[in-house]
Amino acid sequence: MQDRERRVLAQCDEVLDQTLEMTSDLVREYSVLGHERGALEVMEGWFERLGLPVERIPLDDPSLAQNPHHAPVDWPLGNRYNLVAALNPEASGPHLVFNGHLDVVPAEPTDTWTRPPWEPWQQEGWLYGRGAGDMKAGIAAMVMAVHAVRQAGVEIRLPLTLQTVIEEECSGNGALACIHRGHGGDFVLIPEPFGARIYSGQAGVVRFRVRVDGVPAHVLDTSAGSDAIETMQRLFPALKKLEAELNAERLPPYDVMAHPFNLNIGRFEGGNWASSVPAHAVIEGRIGFAPEASPASVMQRLVVAVQDAHVELELPGEPPRVDFHGFRSEGHLVDLESPGVCLLEACHRALTGRDAEHYLSTCTTDLRAFHVAAGVAGTCYGPVAERIHGVDERVNIESIRHTLKAYALFLCRWQQQVVAP
Amino acid sequence: MQDRERRVLAQCDEVLDQTLEMTSDLVREYSVLGHERGALEVMEGWFERLGLPVERIPLDDPSLAQNPHHAPVDWPLGNRYNLVAALNPEASGPHLVFNGHLDVVPAEPTDTWTRPPWEPWQQEGWLYGRGAGDMKAGIAAMVMAVHAVRQAGVEIRLPLTLQTVIEEECSGNGALACIHRGHGGDFVLIPEPFGARIYSGQAGVVRFRVRVDGVPAHVLDTSAGSDAIETMQRLFPALKKLEAELNAERLPPYDVMAHPFNLNIGRFEGGNWASSVPAHAVIEGRIGFAPEASPASVMQRLVVAVQDAHVELELPGEPPRVDFHGFRSEGHLVDLESPGVCLLEACHRALTGRDAEHYLSTCTTDLRAFHVAAGVAGTCYGPVAERIHGVDERVNIESIRHTLKAYALFLCRWQQQVVAP
Structure with a gap:
């Protein structure tokens, strides 16, 4: 590992507390379908504080409904949007996307929870709350990974887009809206909470x-x-x-x-x-x-x-x-030979000393939109969570640290592969 | 039949249109549990226009909850009440009660209705709408029967109480509140929409x-x-x-x-x-x-x-x-030998030329509160309705006319039995 990479990883340790703080801030905004506004505003505030440019991508764009991959829905779309932070959009070179979703599934009846699901709490190495695992910790990790890279003095020169979207839990139209607006990129990583495993396909x-x-x-x-x-x-x-x-x-x-x-x-x-x-x-x-x-x-x-x-x-x-x-x-299988996936495997080995396991999923994620609507390769790799969609959902804090480091290292090496340091 | 009775019955024909108007006014106020206020206000307006004294009997009376026949409920009671119109409360002689309920059961999803359930409509001799049959037409008939008797020049001298209550569809606490406040009377008639039959018992x-x-x-x-x-x-x-x-x-x-x-x-x-x-x-x-x-x-x-x-x-x-x-x-059987029931049978014969059928019910009504909480005899006798608790609920208009006449005739004869004309 290069010195520069070691500096970046050390910086990840530095920003872990902030990452947990961002996760908790997001959990406090109970962002079920139609009520995502609070979480979006918190997220926008964090992007601004971190000096990242932020743009709103509305879901009620009429042309989006014409996209052949758009899922018909019967709920209102007005004033509902994704947030995109596009760094170096005009730069040449392969365009990397980190994508995560801000929406959560309902937690009612909440009387079965140990504490209210929108009041995050920590206990014995876990952070609890609705959406803590699925996937506000992942969002915090991917965003703070970019911050850690910059704090470590590594300039980001390639196009990199951070996307925090809605409607992952119901339609996939949030991620689709980003792609529809030209933010599909060339490779996408999604820190869904399936752990430090290479996501190999989905139903x-x-x-x-x-x-x-x-x-x-x-x-x-x-x-x-x-x-x-x-x-x-x-x-x-x-x-x-x-x-x-x-x-x-x-x-x-x-x-x-x-x-x-x-x-x-x-x-x-x-x-x-x-x-x-x-x-x-x-x-x-x-x-x-x-x-x-x-x-x-x-x-x-x-x-x-x-x-x-x-x-x-x-x-x-x-x-x-x-x-x-x-x-x-549609379901699809991940191209495990794609350069991005190979690079992620290398980062995993560098951090853990072991080959990454693969994880074949029985559910769907926003990876689908990138694959079917834009032909963009990508995979999921993220924190370890338990009881997602369940009661007392929780995410492992050390796994957030690992996700931070993996995304930061990936970003450094992605850039180094194609641009002279 | 006496001339005076004929005058009263003719007056009933006169007030039928007003009876349908009152029914429709009440149907327009969709008085499901917790939303009875509109119907109560319409009812209070009608009592006042007809020159009947009106009193509110609140359901949140703390002593009511101590009544051994009170049913525990888990919804709010504040600002929810019955209406009672007590004529001649100080007079001696047997106290007659006409009782009906203003609350209705939900009609959702309303898209299966021909028209919105709170927009009453008439068609081929039937009046439609949620609660038209169960039992706003019955309430209108019992109230207008009293009005018809007075319009016909017959003075009402015995104690007579008209009760329009809530919570018949869920707890029976509305009728119980009237009894708890001393309005139980000596005999009760309830124009539930089971037709011109003597109600003989309930489950x-x-x-x-x-x-x-x-x-x-x-x-x-x-x-x-x-x-x-x-x-x-x-x-x-x-x-x-x-x-x-x-x-x-x-x-x-x-x-x-x-x-x-x-x-x-x-x-x-x-x-x-x-x-x-x-x-x-x-x-x-x-x-x-x-x-x-x-x-x-x-x-x-x-x-x-x-x-x-x-x-x-x-x-x-x-x-x-x-x-x-x-x-x-509790279920109970009606005392079919009680003087009030015998008088009702006589009125039925006078109006129809036939003996009344009996009707043994598989459901409950507010008769229960009178029977178990006050030992007061009574029965139900009312209009003919179809699809109560169902879609396109309706009540037969000629049966409303008959109910009007039966209640008016009953009132005349009840009074005549015990007080010299």
């Missing part, structure tokens, strides 16, 4: 909603109505059957996993009153599938599965309505 | 809530969590088994019905995000039972059924939490 994901309308009635004669909650439950086996089929069809590299493609019915809402026969029921869920399958084909199979179940089970009422909002994301 | 009802906490996790490994929606569904058979037992135990007069005691799971809410394994699920429901059973015994059986299912099915996580809010109402 496709479609997000769906099914609505059943029953025939409502008073409970004095429940037989007069048809219970939408009960009808909805009778559809579940058809969805599970589709899940089983998608897993049975799996090919390498997913064949080494027993069940990589998960169905999740993540929300169920039905009826409105204890003494009214439920007149409606809605579920929202997601289903994973192999990189070989197209989102459109899986959407079609899901619609057919529900329609067939309605007919075969002779379910009452109108056929259920299936619609799709948010993710309709 | 007991307990309202319950069950909450399951899962072990939340990211969908990348659904097996890491335990799905609260799925766990909740696995409890349903235990609840259905209790329902079957309660029906198997039925005694006369409920033995002539195949299934008088209904379980209804009227609300299901679980999870919070398509791609998070559901961390919680809550159901709200009601279960009916025989007049012989006590609410406490049924509540106990329900708790045991859920706890046993949790153990026997080896369900994951903590035992489900069962709690009770709102109805914990």
